[in-house]
Amino acid sequence: MKLRDFVLRRIILAIPVIFGVLTITWFLSYVVGDPLAMYVTERTPDAAIPGIIRARGLDAPLVVQYFLYLTALFQGDWGVSTTTGADQPVLTVLARLFPATIELSIVAMSIAIVLGIPLGIISATRKDKAADHVTRVFALIGVSMPIFWFGLMLKYVLFYQLSVWDLPHLPGGDRYNFRAFGSWQPTTGFLLIDSLLFEHNPALFLDAVVHLIMPAFCLGYITLAIITRMMRSSMLEVIKEDYITLAKSKGLSERVVIYKHALRNALIPTVTVIGLAFGGLITGAVLTETIFNWPGLGRWATNSILNSDIAAINGFTLLVAFIFVIANFIVDMIYGVLDPRIRFG
Amino acid sequence: MSDELVLHVKDLYVNFYTYEGIVKALDGVEMFLRRGDTMGVVGETGCGKSVTAKSILRLIEAPGRLDDGQILFFDQDFETKETIELDLAKLELEEMLEIRGNRISIVFQDPATYPNPVFRIGDQIAEVIELHQNLAMDVLYMKIAKLELTLSEATSDENRAEIEGKISYYRQQLDDPPEPDKKSMREAAKLKAIEMLRLVRMPAPEQVVNQYPHELSGGMRQRALIAMSLACNPSILICDEATTALDVTVQAQVLLLLNQLKAEIGTSIIVITHDMGVVAETCNWVNVMYAGTTVESCATEEIFAKPLHPYTAGLLIAVPKLHEVKDRLPQIRGTVPNLITPPTGCRFHPRCDYATSVCKEKKPLLEELEPGHWVACHHPLRS
Known part of the structure; x- marks a missing residue:
């Protein structure tokens, strides 16, 4: 099986990447902060400090500490985070917060792909016409506007101003209306899935969707703009290719030429951008989550950095590295589907 | 060979509206093709051979535009055997789609870049069959x-x-x-694609249908492209430098194949080339072009025996001969004119040894100077 070899080789190649990421972050976190800081407060008596150092293994040589960290990591002990208040295992926190972030990111990415690819095609096929100019300005705004300003403006207009004028408005933050629905029991952690499959509450689902619109669009706008621009330029490139002339000479209609012969070739560079952007979305969620009070990883990660909560920082970085690797793996698989020349190459 | 025309290009003008100015690529091109003929179109790079071919299929893209002229296509109705006359230059795009790949098809120059790299050879051939044929x-x-x-x-x-x-x-x-339903239609089209590949002498056609272009050699890819263009038994097959990118042995095979296929399926062929050898080997009629105009049109033997236009004569002298020893090949003096500001009158006059004042002022028209020999020249040789 060629496909199995391909997948296997990809996985083997991912190991040094992950290993490199966790080694670098671990050592860096020791460079930039005092590992003791997260275990002591102003009220910790001086006499207790040597005890804490010994208990946490901070007196061992750096290399030994590193290997202890690795061993613990493989045993499923990612350390303890103090950022959320009480000591909590990092894995538990990740498991609790991650679904909210990934849900937001997936919806943002879906918006970006579903709008970005057709906009790019329209822009390319109507080059220098009105539709192209409008799309290009829309995309230019997307890549140029800082996410925090855009988020605040969205919120100011669609939430604040509309509610001032007593018009129907979008919610200004949160994942759902807590006052109306109370707390929910996370099964998968994805509110969109849980509300329908486990809570059997379509009203809650709708509420979750309404709450997602603004943050997801805010987060996805940059990616949407990048995809649109990429799709436009690669489409323009492809429609100049000889095989498009051949397709036309066969008597195929413009629609078939563009959506069958050109699209598949033009998607290849776009897919690369999508893969890279997905990893960026997870980290880019930090600002969006803060603006829209979204209970995800982003805010927790920021606070961990501010508190120099080393275990949390390492855990978050490792998770993002995993997502990057998985996203690129999926991109490589899609490459293979789109382009036979790359297939299992 | 009959005298019945299948294609008559009349006074065709194509201009390209670029930033630098209007490129007058075709300036009253005349061309006629008889049913069953193989016509060679020769001329230097940039003389408008490919633009003419693309105009016939209306494949000229912006900034190019077909500004004037007629492209009369005399197609025979399959059942009634009646001849239908169409002016391709004035046809709506939807009607043109019925012609392209079906009644008139084209094989392009470079087999490396013309097949779509992401689709199987078989699917690319089956596509055109499914599109045009009742299966x-x-x-x-x-x-x-x-x-x-x-x-x-x-x-x-x-x-x-x-x-x-x-x-x-x-x-x-x-x-x-x-x-029939779509699935069985696709299957039947694929069987026909295998048939077509067999027709163009493709080795192991059953395997090739499932292969991608990058898995085939240049010669095999060109065969596949020929199979694609012949799939609907076109009236006219245009070979736009179809053998130029191939090495000499493969080139010979493809030329031989084209000649055999012409006999088998009765297609008229237009061979666009700048290789006089290809013309001598495959064509029975020649159309010589210079800077967007037709300068001479006659039977192949005629053109090699007694060319009437000074340009054609110059071209033939420039062809190296096996039995001669020469230090320097003869050439036509000067260079191809800039088509944004082409020479007035006869476009060849700045390079012509016989040019007089009339050549600068008046554009010569294509006339039948001798029976079956058309020339556009004020001072034809030996007349």
């Missing part, structure tokens, strides 16, 4: 052939009776075949 009969024949195969392997009598029943059911439908 209802083929689907029925395919179903019958399949059933006959299972019949020969069937063991129990009950099975046999059932299969025979089905076969006779499909046989009855042959007189008035029903509209």
Whole structure:
């Protein structure tokens, strides 16, 4: 099986990447902060400090500490985070917060792909016409506007101003209306899935969707703009290719030429951008989550950095590295589907 | 060979509206092709050979525009044998789609860049078959052939009776075949694609249909492209430098193949080339072009024996000959004119040894100077 070899080789190649990421972050976190800081407060008596150092293994040589960290990591002990208040295992926190972030990111990415690819095609096929100019300005705004300003403006207009004028408005933050629905029991952690499959509450689902619109669009706008621009330029490139002339000479209609012969070739560079952007979305969620009070990883990660909560920082970085690797793996698989020349190459 | 025309390009003007100015690429091109002929179109790079070919299929893209002229296409109706006259220059795009790849098809220069890299060879050929042909009969024949195969392997009598029943059911439908479903149409088209590959002498066509262009050699890819363009039995096949990118042995094979196929399926062929050898080997008629105009048009033997236009004569002298020893090949002095500001009158006059004042002022028209020999020149040789 060629496909199995391909997948296997990809996985083997991912190991040094992950290993490199966790080694670098671990050592860096020791460079930039005092590992003791997260275990002591102003009220910790001086006499207790040597005890804490010994208990946490901070007196061992750096290399030994590193290997202890690795061993613990493989045993499923990612350390303890103090950022959320009480000591909590990092894995538990990740498991609790991650679904909210990934849900937001997936919806943002879906918006970006579903709008970005057709906009790019329209822009390319109507080059220098009105539709192209409008799309290009829309995309230019997307890549140029800082996410925090855009988020605040969205919120100011669609939430604040509309509610001032007593018009129907979008919610200004949160994942759902807590006052109306109370707390929910996370099964998968994805509110969109849980509300329908486990809570059997379509009203809650709708509420979750309404709450997602603004943050997801805010987060996805940059990616949407990048995809649109990429799709436009690669489409323009492809429609100049000889095989498009051949397709036309066969008597195929413009629609078939563009959506069958050109699209598949033009998607290849776009897919690369999508893969890279997905990893960026997870980290880019930090600002969006803060603006829209979204209970995800982003805010927790920021606070961990501010508190120099080393275990949390390492855990978050490792998770993002995993997502990057998985996203690129999926991109490589899609490459293979789109382009036979790359297939299992 | 009959005298009946299949294509007549009349006074064709194509301009390209670029930032630098208007490129007058075609300036009254005249061209006629008789049914069953193989016509060579020769000329230097940039003389408008390919633009003419693309104009015939209306494949000229912005900033180019077909500004004036007629492209008369005399197509024979398949059933009534009546000749239908169409002016391709004035046809709507939807009507043109019916012509492209179906009645007139084209094989391009570079087999490396023309097949779509992401689709299987078979699918690319089947696509054009599915698009233009009514496959209802083929689907029925395919179903019958399949059933006959299972019949020969069937063991129990009950099975046999059932299969025979089905076969006779499909046989009855042959007189008035029903509209087939998409899946069996695709299957029948693919079988036809294998057939086409076999026609162009592709080795192992059953495997090649499932291969991608990058898995084939240049010569095989060009064969596949030829199969694609012949799939619907076109009236006219245009070979736009179809053998230029191939090495000499493969080139010879492809030329031989084209000549054999012409006899087999009765297509008229236009061969666009700048290789006089290719012309001598494959064509029975030659059309010489210079800077967007037709300068000479006659039978192949005629052009090699006694060219009437100074440009044609110059071209032929420039061809190196096997039995001669020469330090320097003769050439036509000067360079190809800039088509944004082409020379007035006869476009060849700045390079012509026989040019007089009339050549600068008046554009010569294509005239039949001798029977079967058309020339556009104020001072034709030996006349």
